[in-house]
Amino acid sequence: MLGRSALRGLLFSAERSAATKPLFSSYTSRACLHQTSSTGSSSSGAQKFHATPSDIPPPPATAAAAATPSSAFAAAAEAPIPPSEQDQTTIAGSGSETQSPTAEAELLIDGIPRSKFPVPPIFTSKLQITKSLAEKLPYLHSQRPHYISAHLHDRPYLLTEGDHLRLPFLMPKVKSGDVLRFNRASIIGSREFTLKGTPYIDERMFECRMRVLGIESEPLRVKEKTKRRQRHTRHVKSKHRYTVMRVMDVKVKSLDQLLEEGAEVIEDDSIAAAVDKDAIETKS
Template identity: 50%
Template sequence: MFSRSALRSFASELRWTAPSTISSAPLQQRACLHQTASLMNSPQSQSPSSSTHPESPLSATPRAQNASPKGIPPSGNFDEATMTPQTRADVPIAKQPVEPTFTTPLKVTKSMLSQLPHLAGQKPHYVVAQLHARPYLLTEGDHLRLPFLMPKVKAGDILRFNRASAVGSRDFTMKGTPTIDERIYECRVRVTGVDSEPLRIKEKTKRRNRHVKHATSKHRYTLMRVMDVRVKTPEELLAEGAVVVEDGEDASVIEPRS
């Protein structure tokens, strides 16, 4: 049997040697992992086969960049602040509006054809557009907030208002009967996003009833920006196939503002 002194010395050796052996193992393992990660990221860790036999021959001439950097459009004139196209040619084909189709040519009276250059040459133009039986007085650059959420539209879509009761400038006004033919003018708007109002809570209760109901509502509205409002010249109308007719009572008239 061991004596008490031998047991005490053996226990002391276990007490002091065990923590050192246990704590040293994770440190060595952690150091090995750190070294392997640094070796893998270093350029010298690549295999000699990949360095000596590349997939494509190396060349000193710079290659053309196929993709444009993130956030910069590939081509066209864009506003650097809002990244919006400046002309209609810079708008993608998928975002451009669909051209309308007509079965009969446009009929223009002689009096309107004679006064149309004065209206088309005087800018800026305004239009009283009709949308769901509501008039909207719009000019180029205006921001429009519709009192409803327009379905099936996304931010960036271009729409055309083709129902207008009046189109004019500072000194001239063209009035429709009741609307103006959409082939005479152009009013294009861009959908910028959707706005929502704060959450409203309305309490509903009945007389002699202790229960109170809470009705919540949070409406959303479509935001737009008017991109272009202009009146076509007589040359453009005749090139598109307009027909000159005699003056009639049901034709649109250009009146000078008093």
């Protein structure tokens, strides 16, 4: 058995050799195993190293390539920018970055965001009004108040100015104070005259504007659901919300206003006369 002094000397020599030996020698050989080839010299058994494409550095530019115009443009692009030009570039870039699409959409026009403005209607032809309709339209325009049968999601609502309307659903993307226009109506009338559409009246002939007041919630309802031969009762809770609006204005445009907007009066023919007879009827 070795003495304590001899054993201490062996341990000291082993620790000193481990400290002087480079630590990355074994890790380097392990890290490069996936990049070595299986062919090697038979005498030494060493393996040749093949670098992957990502490890291969780009080839240096040749003299012929340096003489081409493209290399001259590249050299000019790599040239340092003077301080004055660099400052101008920075200022221009900062100005373009501030006007983002979202910021531009939120610009206010008379206190109203641009995203809240209605989309302008696009029509392929002018509004055509027959002579009989042009003769009776002033009577309908002057006789107020008007009522309207407005359609929303193919459901009619009989409205007049000042009415409160609670939709049977929650309208998305609207807030309190928003003004909406109902542009689909089948009937507009007054005390003595009625204008009917086939099936709808042209939206350029009338205006119906609504203001969103807010959201109403119904009381909480609890419904019990059971199944046969099961000792379990399931409770389903529901609390629906509805959008509430108020009718601001219901009016029929005058003949002069329609003519200013580009409408034209056409002659009565057999088809137009039949349509006008069903469209406008005088109440007795």
